[in-house]
Amino acid sequence: MKRYDIDKIRNLGLISHGGAGKTSLAEAMLYDSGTVDRLGRVDDGNATMDFDPEEIKRKMSISTGIAPCEWKGYKINIVDTPGYFDFVGEVRAALRVVDGAVLLVDAVAGVEVGTELFWGFTEEYNVPAIVFVNKMDRENASFEKTLESLRKSLGKPVIPLQIPIGAEASFSGVVDIVKGKAYKFDGRNVVEIDIPEELSSKVAEFREPLIEAAAETDDELIMKFLEGEALTDEEITQGLRKGVMARKFVPVLLGSATRNIGAQLLMDAVVAYLPSPQDAGEVKGTHPRTSAEQTRKPSVDQPFSALVFKTMADPYVGKLTVFRVYSGVLKSDSHTYNSSKDREERIGQLFVMKGKQQEPIPEVWAGDLAAVAKLQDTSTGDTLCDAANPIIFPQIKFPAPVYSVAVLPKSKGDEEKIGSGLARLTEEDPTFRVEKNTQTLQTIISGMGDMHLDVITDRLKRKFGVEVTLETPKVPYKETIRGTAKVEGKHKKQTGGRGQYGHVFLEVEPLEPGKEFEFVDKIFGGAVPKQYIPAVEKGVREAMQEGVMAGYPVTDVRVTLVDGSYHTVDSSEMAFKIAASMAFKKACQQASPILLEPVMRVEVTVPEQFMGDVMGDLNKKRGKILGMEPHGSHQIIRALVPLAEMSKYAIDLRSITQGRGIFSMEFASYEEVPYNVAQEIIAQAKKDKEE
Numbered sequence: 001m002k003r004y005d006i007d008k009i010r011n012l013g014l015i016s017h018g019g020a021g022k023t024s025l026a027e028a029m030l031y032d033s034g035t036v037d038r039l040g041r042v043d044d045g046n047a048t049m050d051f052d053p054e055e056i057k058r059k060m061s062i063s064t065g066i067a068p069c070e071w072k073g074y075k076i077n078i079v080d081t082p083g084y085f086d087f088v089g090e091v092r093a094a095l096r097v098v099d100g101a102v103l104l105v106d107a108v109a110g111v112e113v114g115t116e117l118f119w120g121f122t123e124e125y126n127v128p129a130i131v132f133v134n135k136m137d138r139e140n141a142s143f144e145k146t147l148e149s150l151r152k153s154l155g156k157p158v159i160p161l162q163i164p165i166g167a168e169a170s171f172s173g174v175v176d177i178v179k180g181k182a183y184k185f186d187g188r189n190v191v192e193i194d195i196p197e198e199l200s201s202k203v204a205e206f207r208e209p210l211i212e213a214a215a216e217t218d219d220e221l222i223m224k225f226l227e228g229e230a231l232t233d234e235e236i237t238q239g240l241r242k243g244v245m246a247r248k249f250v251p252v253l254l255g256s257a258t259r260n261i262g263a264q265l266l267m268d269a270v271v272a273y274l275p276s277p278q279d280a281g282e283v284k285g286t287h288p289r290t291s292a293e294q295t296r297k298p299s300v301d302q303p304f305s306a307l308v309f310k311t312m313a314d315p316y317v318g319k320l321t322v323f324r325v326y327s328g329v330l331k332s333d334s335h336t337y338n339s340s341k342d343r344e345e346r347i348g349q350l351f352v353m354k355g356k357q358q359e360p361i362p363e364v365w366a367g368d369l370a371a372v373a374k375l376q377d378t379s380t381g382d383t384l385c386d387a388a389n390p391i392i393f394p395q396i397k398f399p400a401p402v403y404s405v406a407v408l409p410k411s412k413g414d415e416e417k418i419g420s421g422l423a424r425l426t427e428e429d430p431t432f433r434v435e436k437n438t439q440t441l442q443t444i445i446s447g448m449g450d451m452h453l454d455v456i457t458d459r460l461k462r463k464f465g466v467e468v469t470l471e472t473p474k475v476p477y478k479e480t481i482r483g484t485a486k487v488e489g490k491h492k493k494q495t496g497g498r499g500q501y502g503h504v505f506l507e508v509e510p511l512e513p514g515k516e517f518e519f520v521d522k523i524f525g526g527a528v529p530k531q532y533i534p535a536v537e538k539g540v541r542e543a544m545q546e547g548v549m550a551g552y553p554v555t556d557v558r559v560t561l562v563d564g565s566y567h568t569v570d571s572s573e574m575a576f577k578i579a580a581s582m583a584f585k586k587a588c589q590q591a592s593p594i595l596l597e598p599v600m601r602v603e604v605t606v607p608e609q610f611m612g613d614v615m616g617d618l619n620k621k622r623g624k625i626l627g628m629e630p631h632g633s634h635q636i637i638r639a640l641v642p643l644a645e646m647s648k649y650a651i652d653l654r655s656i657t658q659g660r661g662i663f664s665m666e667f668a669s670y671e672e673v674p675y676n677v678a679q680e681i682i683a684q685a686k687k688d689k690e691e
Helices: 022-032 053-058 085-097 113-124 143-154 197-215 219-226 233-245 263-273 415-428 450-464 530-544 573-590 608-620 649-657 675-690
Strands: 009-015 065-071 074-080 100-106 129-134 158-160 162-165 173-176 181-186 189-193 250-254 283-286 293-296 305-314 318-327 329-331 334-338 343-347 350-354 357-361 363-365 369-373 383-385 403-409 433-436 443-447 468-471 478-481 485-493 500-510 517-521 557-565 593-607 624-631 634-642 662-672
Touching: 009 022, 009 085, 009 113, 009 263, 022 065, 022 074, 022 100, 022 129, 022 263, 053 450, 065 263, 065 350, 074 263, 085 113, 085 305, 085 450, 100 113, 100 143, 100 263, 113 143, 129 143, 129 263, 143 158, 143 250, 158 197, 162 197, 162 250, 197 219, 197 233, 219 233, 233 250, 233 263, 250 263, 305 415, 329 334, 403 415, 403 450, 415 433, 415 443, 415 450, 443 450, 450 468, 478 500, 478 573, 485 573, 500 530, 500 573, 517 530, 530 557, 530 573, 557 573, 593 608, 593 649, 593 675, 608 624, 608 634, 608 649, 634 662, 649 662
Parallel strands: 009 074, 009 100, 100 129, 129 250, 158 250, 517 557
Antiparallel strands: 065 074, 162 173, 173 181, 181 189, 283 293, 305 318, 305 383, 318 369, 329 363, 334 343, 334 383, 350 357, 350 369, 403 443, 403 468, 433 443, 478 593, 485 500, 500 557, 593 634, 593 662, 624 634
């Protein structure tokens, strides 16, 4: 593939609710541009962008696919993102580095949850977008109804640039309102035809607001329009381009990706209306050492800078790092500087990604996308740059995982393979996390939902040959005391030869929450010799690992050693350790023991109509509502909810809000478990112990 000047590049993100046809549209674009020689299909498992075995099996995109195509003297880098919410991190990463987007909408379903969500992302990242109404050939497809739902949902004027010829099964082409021409499609051939007579009035009806919208973007054009002069096609196109890039309105095109109707005209629109990297302008970052603001212009004459937006594990070349170049040039077989990690990286062979294929290139220029294999320290979100002119770009905002399960090996001895496999998978996916809970001793994996973790475990099996079972994570309960107690602990054992003797008096009292443990030595007159006092503390600490109610660790207690006695021959560290442990357990039983549970600080963002249902559900989960605040058309609900009630909340919230709610949570504190709930937990703990 030849090198393209920066103004001839379009970095294009395809976004939509799951199932709207992004991958099929990408396939049609690649086929029509001659990049691939046959039109692959998602259902047949031979689409260029969906090459992962999991994607082929599930017939859906799981990770972002990338492929360039050449179209009429331009290079379009197609970035095809997943539509299912569990893989939302991929969409965020893609929108961070593209300059324009096509938002697909299903002509039968209209605007769906994902449409609203991903449109919101384009606003957040200020990415200009075109809408493509897909599946116009399906039964019950309606362009008019889809336009209506777009007008209600997008919050911006919606400007159709095309209208359909025929409907549902008879859909065969489009009328281009800007050029006043009609087209029919036959494979790669686009045939110009006369505008059907029955559509003439509709074309006139749609053309007037289109010209007015184009004119309003430029003072000269609006004067010409108001004076009744006709705008040329070129002036209309220039006006529309300005309006789209300023996000003043949203142009709408239509077609059927699987029947290859409309993809070529869409590529024309991408070139005509969406920005090049040059149009997107300079990017800002900071100096890694001084934190002073730095800027990079989109030019090959600037120092090299790039942002890593994807990491892939390729079975043949190892770890692949995919990045967007913002300035300068990077050559194969060179060196670059990772300013995020303060590491130099050796650059081997550079590639252009084309689905699962990698095409070697000698260098990559400002504005383009490329990949390189086997970088040692670089991960998604890192900045690569010229070491003499360092810069760090703002990190990609990835959502925090909201759904967790515990992982258990199916075969004994697989723990190490599981650990290394999961570590490799976290490199690929910033929304996936692994941690070892030191209290429950479980390996916990966390992601965006049940399908996300299902895919992770399938990849673990396929790539690393290890099978696991998943279960609900144990809640890390703790125990503490509300009262005080003074108890005696005596360990006395006489056998043949030397005996064992340790004798202590301990006072146990509650500590303020979060202080965990305090040991106080108040021994006078050597009642317990100094050399045995550390053993007393050790005995207490060991006894704290298993409380008296349900065997959970004890926390937030102060233990004071006030008295004791010893035997000159039979006393030992071990004897005092055992005596202290006995005394502590006895003290806990007398000092009003209680069970504590982790409570999470939860923030739920939902459309207003679901607010009552969400709050009712949180109350059922023993939640305490802290407050609400409006956030655009949504409400943010803040609450404190026990962790035990939140294990399936990602699934529950989607069900309650039809997928429109999102939430985040973080640990807040440990709180006392209500008596009736505590009794159930204690009974279950005893049952587990017996088993």
